[in-house]
Amino acid sequence: MTRAVRARPQRPLPLAWLRHAGLVPLTALPRAAAARGAVALALPLLVGVGTGWTVLSVIAAVGALWGVGQDGADPYWSRVRRLAWMGLAAALGLIAGELALRSGPSTVVTVCLVVAAFVAGLIGLRGRVASVAGMHLLLGAVIGSGIPVPGPWWHAPLALLTGVALVLVLSTTPWLWRRYRIERAAVLAVYGAAAEALAAAGTPAAEGARRRLTDALDHAHDVMARHLGPGPRRPGQAELVQLVRASHLAVRLGEAVTTLLWQARPLAPTVTNVPLLMARRLLPERGDTAAGAAAPDFEPDSPGLRALAAVYAAAGHDRVDEPAPRFPARARTGRPAHLRYALLLALCVLVAQLCALALDSPRGYWLPMTVAFIYKPDFGPVLGRALHRCVGTVIGVAAIGAVSLLTDSTYAFIGVVAAFGALMAVGVHHHYAVATTALTAVVFVLLDLLGDHRALYGPRIVDTALAAAVVLVAHFAAWPESAADRADEQTEAALGAARRYRDLAPYVGPAERQGLRRAAYRELAEARRAAAHARREPSRPGRPLPDWEQAVTTAEQLCDAVTARSLTGSHAQGT
Numbered sequence: 001m002t003r004a005v006r007a008r009p010q011r012p013l014p015l016a017w018l019r020h021a022g023l024v025p026l027t028a029l030p031r032a033a034a035a036r037g038a039v040a041l042a043l044p045l046l047v048g049v050g051t052g053w054t055v056l057s058v059i060a061a062v063g064a065l066w067g068v069g070q071d072g073a074d075p076y077w078s079r080v081r082r083l084a085w086m087g088l089a090a091a092l093g094l095i096a097g098e099l100a101l102r103s104g105p106s107t108v109v110t111v112c113l114v115v116a117a118f119v120a121g122l123i124g125l126r127g128r129v130a131s132v133a134g135m136h137l138l139l140g141a142v143i144g145s146g147i148p149v150p151g152p153w154w155h156a157p158l159a160l161l162t163g164v165a166l167v168l169v170l171s172t173t174p175w176l177w178r179r180y181r182i183e184r185a186a187v188l189a190v191y192g193a194a195a196e197a198l199a200a201a202g203t204p205a206a207e208g209a210r211r212r213l214t215d216a217l218d219h220a221h222d223v224m225a226r227h228l229g230p231g232p233r234r235p236g237q238a239e240l241v242q243l244v245r246a247s248h249l250a251v252r253l254g255e256a257v258t259t260l261l262w263q264a265r266p267l268a269p270t271v272t273n274v275p276l277l278m279a280r281r282l283l284p285e286r287g288d289t290a291a292g293a294a295a296p297d298f299e300p301d302s303p304g305l306r307a308l309a310a311v312y313a314a315a316g317h318d319r320v321d322e323p324a325p326r327f328p329a330r331a332r333t334g335r336p337a338h339l340r341y342a343l344l345l346a347l348c349v350l351v352a353q354l355c356a357l358a359l360d361s362p363r364g365y366w367l368p369m370t371v372a373f374i375y376k377p378d379f380g381p382v383l384g385r386a387l388h389r390c391v392g393t394v395i396g397v398a399a400i401g402a403v404s405l406l407t408d409s410t411y412a413f414i415g416v417v418a419a420f421g422a423l424m425a426v427g428v429h430h431h432y433a434v435a436t437t438a439l440t441a442v443v444f445v446l447l448d449l450l451g452d453h454r455a456l457y458g459p460r461i462v463d464t465a466l467a468a469a470v471v472l473v474a475h476f477a478a479w480p481e482s483a484a485d486r487a488d489e490q491t492e493a494a495l496g497a498a499r500r501y502r503d504l505a506p507y508v509g510p511a512e513r514q515g516l517r518r519a520a521y522r523e524l525a526e527a528r529r530a531a532a533h534a535r536r537e538p539s540r541p542g543r544p545l546p547d548w549e550q551a552v553t554t555a556e557q558l559c560d561a562v563t564a565r566s567l568t569g570s571h572a573q574g575t
Contacts, residue, residue, distance in 0.1 A: 030429045033071055036170040037425030040064040041442060042418035044163055045449065049410060055149055056159040058446045061417070062143060063163025065442055066090060068425050069435065070132055071167055075182050075223050076175040080168065082129050087164035089133035090140035091157035097144025098156055109145045110353050113368055116141035117349035121342025124378065131378050138349070138372040146365025147450070183243050184283060186223040190216045190250040191279035194257045195272055202266035210261050210560075211528075214521045217254050220247060221518070246282040249315055251514050253278065256307035258517075259567050262560040263304055270296040274308055278315045303567040340479060345375055348474050352467050361459050363447070370467035375475065377482055381536040382475050385432060386468040392436025393464040397457045400441040413445045420445075476538065483534040484545060490530040491548045494523035498555040505566050513566055520559050527552050 041064050048057020070086050072079060093116055100112035120134035140160070149156040174181075193216040197209040221228075224247045227240060253275060260267065274296055300306040348371045356364030374386050403416050420438040427435030440460065447456065475482070497520040505513050531548035539545055 029426055030073065032174075033068075033073070033425040033429065034422035036071060036167065037068040037421035037423075038418040039421075040068055040163070040167045040170055041421035042414050043166065045414045045417060048449070049414070054449055054451075055147075056151075056155060058449055059143075059147070059149065059156050059159040060163035060166075061442075061446055063087065063090065063160035064167050065163070065421075065424070065439065066136060066139065067164045067167030068421060069428055069439075071171050071425060071428065073182065073429070075226075076172045076179075077226065079171050082132055083164060083168045083171070085129050085133040086136045087161050087168075090136040090164070091161050093137040093140025093142075094144040094157045094160055095140075095153065097141035097146070098149065098153055099144075100141075101145045101148065102153070106357060110350070110357075112145060113138075113141055113353055114346050114350050117368075117372070118342045118346040120372070121345035122338055124345070124376070125338050125341055131376070135372055135376060138345075139369060142365050142369045142372060146363070146369075180239050180243055183223050183227070184239075186216075186220040187243055187246045187250060188279050188283060190220050191246075191253070191275040192216075194250075194253050194275035197257050197261060198267050198272040198275065201261050201272075202264050206261050206264070207556075210258065210556075211525065213254060213257060214525050217250065217518065218522050218525060220250060221522075242283055246279070249278065249282065249311055251518060252307075252311045252314070252510075255514060255517060255563055255567065256304055256311055258560055259304035259307060259564045260302075262564040263302060268298060270298045271305065271308065274312055278312055281315050303564065307567050337482070337485075341377070341482075344474055344478055345371075348375055348470050351470050351474070355466060355470070356463075361463065362454055362456055363452075363459065363463075366460060366463040367467050367470075370464050371471055374468055375471045377475075380432070381483065381533060383472065383538060384536060386472055388431070388433035389436050390461075390464055390468055392433040393440050393461055395433075396437040396440025397444075397460055399437065400444045401457055403441075410449070413448060417442055417445050480537075480539070483530075483537040484539065487527070487530040487534040487548050488546070490523070490527040491546075491551055494520070494527035494552060495555050497523040498559050501559055502562050505562050517559065517563060521556070524552050524556055524559070 041061055044057045044060035044064060048054050048060070051057075066086065067083055070082055072082075096112055096116060097109070100109045116138045120138040122134075123130045124134035125131065144156065190213070193209070193213040197206065197213045200206045200209040224243065227244055228247065257275075260271075277296065296312075298305065298309075300309040349368045352367035352371045353364075356367045370389065374389050375382065376385065379385065399420075400416070403413075407413070420441040424435050424438035424442070427433070427438055444456065444460075497516075501516040501520040504516055508516070527548065531552070534545060534548075
């Protein structure tokens with residue numbers, strides 16, 4: 001049994017250090033992403049105005065616009081992968097749409113869009129990267145079939161890829177001087193969430209604090225996943241070795257914290273401060289003189305406190321030999337759901353394209369393009385996405401209309417694009433309606449640079465509303481239970497993971513037990529999110545939704561009890 005070392009009273013850790021280390025959530029706007037959005041959208045247009053290649057510069061700006069929509073604060077390798085697949089898919093769609101447009105008949109364009117929508121739907125529910133690639137395959141086909149580009153067929157996709165590459169370079173360049181900053185912040189956030197949970201022990205806030213700890217552990221695992229596998233580290237990777245150690249210990253810390261929360265006793269500050277001291281010890285900031293502080297002064301008189309003392313003691317060792325737990329693959333929707341979504345998306349695009357042809361409205365490709373943006377059930381509730389799209393479009397039209405009354409300077413409009421590019425980057429992180437507002441304003445400037453000076457404000461609003469109506473009617477007439485089905489499937493998968501943890505935890509080693517525990521809590525957190533999604537979608541009258549949240553809460557309490565019993569048994573055996 002690990003015994004705590006008596007030491008001088010610990011000083012409270014300064015709030016500035018906690019914020020700098022990532023242990024206190026920051027609510028500031030994503031300024032770096034906003035700056036990237038402004039530069040990425042304005043630069044191609046400035047080059048186009050200066051060289052006379054206006055059409056190609058607009059296509060490059062479209063690629064940058066889509067790239068800004070997929071920029072993020074996740075690890076650099078994840079950004080590279082997502083943006084690369086998005087760019088390639090969009091370029092392929094653009095080529096298909098462009099060739100269809102050059103063939104002449106509108107029937108060929110319609111068939112191209114329907115096929116692109118069907119393919120996009122087939123791959124759209126297979127994970128985040130596949131979903132992004134599928135949507136942009138369809139968007140590329142829409143743009144390619146709607147905007148004539150002079151010159152050889154390969155000019156437009158090359159220009160589009162140039163815009164995407166610009167966002168990619170701007171987004172990943174900081175990797176050169178702050179390589180593991182994102183991973184560091186994610187791991188440190190776990191220790192901050194653990195300290196918050198310990199402070200909430202024995203209070204009504206404990207359950208919510210434990211869920212936030214689960215979310216922090218899940219996020220840290222996602223961020224660190226590619227670094228946690230076996231294999232030697234190359235020279236010069238001392239920082240990565242520290243992060244891997246801290247990530248391994250964070251899993252053990254989560255087990256100890258869960259046990260202490262289950263015991264439901266208020267804890268002294270010397271106990272609640274332990275995760276922060278561990279973070280300071282494992283991942284010290286430059287000039288931090290408290291990294292070698294001794295263990296806090298508390299008596300480990302319960303399994304939870306003994307486990308906490310043991311994990312703190314392990315933080316002082318040079319290495320952690322135990323492997324990180326590996327999660328099983330996440331539950332995914334099956335083939336029938338993929339096929340149904342693909343057919344519905346293709347149907348919506350077909351109806352939108354036929355409406356555009358029948359109405360003969362200017363920029364008729366807005367209708368299928370809006371369908372591609374709205375009908376993404378894996379991105380959130382379809383109803384909310386449609387409403388936010390409409391609201392953002394109206395505000396964006398009003399904003400760019402007001403700007404048009406003040407100036408007609410090309411360079412002023414490029415400045416407006418930069419401003420709205422920054423706003424779009426903020427909206428991507430905070431609210432879909434804000435992102436749509438910015439996107440709408442940018443699109444009008446791009447059309448103006450293409451020489452289209454018609455009054456398009458009304459058609460843009462009408463087309464958006466019509467596309468939203470097409471999606472909502474098709475979705476809720478043919479697949480109204482999609483979100484509820486997903487919640488059912490995810491809840492059942494989560495309950496199964498909780499039962500596996502209960503049944504196997506007494507008979508496996510610590511690493512396997514931690515893997516089972518983390519898998520169970522992760523599935524339960526995903527089930528809770530799926531239930532919240534389903535609650536925000538309209539349901540059929542007379543069909544009450546199941547109480548998924550109560551089932552998840554019961555399973556979480558079961559996992560808490562299993563964790564506490566597991567640690568009690570292990571410490572009783574002297575481990």
